[in-house]
Amino acid sequence: MSITVENVEKNFGSVQALKPTNLEIGSGEFISLVGPSGCGKTTLLRTIAGLELPDDGKLTLIDRVVFSKPDGIDVPAENRGVGMVFQDFALWPHLTVFENVAFGLRARKDTDRLKERVQWALSRVQLAGYDDRYPKQLSGGQQQRVSFARAIVTEPKIILLDEPLSALDAVLREGLRLMLRSLANELGLTAVYVTHDQHEAMSISDRIVVMRDGVMLQRGIPEEVYNKPNQLFIAEFVGKTNFLPESNGTAPGELKMTRPERLTVQRQSKQDLEFTGVVEMVSYVGDRYEAHLDVEGKKWVVYFEERPDEGDRVTLYLAPKFVHTIKEETE
Ligand SMILES: Nc1ncnc2c1ncn2[C@@H]1O[C@H](COP(=O)(O)OP(=O)(O)O)[C@@H](O)[C@H]1O
Ligand SMILES: [Mg+2]
Structure with missing residues (x-):
């Protein structure tokens, strides 16, 4: 050492x-x-x-x-x-x-x-x-x-x-x-x-x-x-965090999350989880569009290659391996 x-x-x-x-x-x-x-x-x-x-x-x-x-x-x-x-x-x-x-x-x-x-x-x-x-x-x-x-x-x-x-x-x-x-x-x-x-x-x-x-x-x-x-x-300090809706089998005391770049607009595999969100705000940041979405009451950030319109309903896919579970802090 x-x-x-x-x-x-x-x-x-x-x-x-x-x-x-x-x-x-x-x-x-x-x-x-x-x-x-x-x-x-x-x-x-x-x-x-x-x-x-x-x-x-x-x-x-x-x-x-x-x-x-x-x-x-x-x-x-x-x-x-x-x-x-x-x-x-x-x-x-x-x-x-x-x-x-x-x-x-x-x-x-x-x-x-x-x-x-x-x-x-x-x-x-x-x-x-x-x-x-x-x-x-x-x-x-x-x-x-x-x-x-x-x-x-x-x-x-x-x-x-x-x-x-x-x-x-x-x-x-x-x-x-x-x-x-x-x-x-x-x-x-x-x-x-x-x-x-x-x-x-x-x-x-x-x-x-x-x-x-x-x-x-x-x-x-x-x-x-x-x-x-x-x-x-830590989830929120080190990056943008999207919490999955409770309907995705989140147990009490647990939070399921993913990162924006894991979400895709095209299904990659049969196992992918599927979400529907409404685009609320879009910003162009040079190499992509960063959109704020409402997904079953959760506020998500999602990256797009092409500009989505505010008010659009979009379907998003997520491979289960990119879901991470956090035990909620008890302090
Ligand atoms: N010389 C000092 N006298 C009194 N309090 C201090 C002194 N140096 C640091 N602190 C306090 O110790 C804590 C940690 O400070 P510091 O190590 O400078 O934090 P960071 O570098 O992460 O911003 C803070 O609450 C700070 O106010
Ligand atoms: Mg310092």
Whole structure:
């Protein structure tokens, strides 16, 4: 294991930001922590980094215990061997790109082959030749790439990223997401990526962990969490959810759901379930039409290749294997 979190918890006064939490992350794994604002993502990340002191538990990074409440171990952040990237870039405005990237190496008096290593890091993020610029002379995306370079220049095995793309516009985010993922692969990094954006989490990660109120609710590969959410909150958080009418054999305490892209207007097989809905609203989103339908009193989202008309009655088909059952929460 690259990262092992055992019963780690963190309170801020009466706020239980992180309830006792366990998590194992394998070497080279790219994992995302996803969940609504305030659910404890940053707290967990900062705890791993050593920027936040947990109230209890044990943390192991690559076979080295860096925090243990019972054993009184607390390795300072700068000696944990992790690279960190923040949402607001956190660059020094009065230092050049080169000096921003070199900063951590100089602080540690680790200046052997300094120039070569800084230039290696800058070239990995496609910023070769930008050494002498100041942060304010760069675009937001370039500034964030400088902060990636700064995180990798010390050649850490683990990189922790807290909403690194949230301050950037959508097109830039997608490009940087791909860059980050391939950088992590090429360098063999173990990555923990915090985001409140479930699409970003699913597209970049080997595995995602969904959090709420300081608790990890579900963890798994993106396909599993998306297609088989273990509770209503997750179903609705990670994607658009269509609940089947009760007439489809839903037992008390159960919800049956599917995802919009599973519904078709043509029958694919004899076993397909059949529904009739009325189109209430249609929006064009470029690659398809997204329609809101009323299906036996349930509000569904369905995708169409051709524009349906509002008021149309349409028949929809669904393969039984795409029906997922959730046990209703009892809280
Ligand atoms: N330094 C702090 N002092 C007091 N409360 C904090 C502090 N940091 C975080 N919290 C609280 O802990 C909870 C989790 O916060 P955080 O980990 O930042 O959530 P997220 O990153 O998922 O948005 C929130 O209720 C937040 O208000
Ligand atoms: Mg946060």
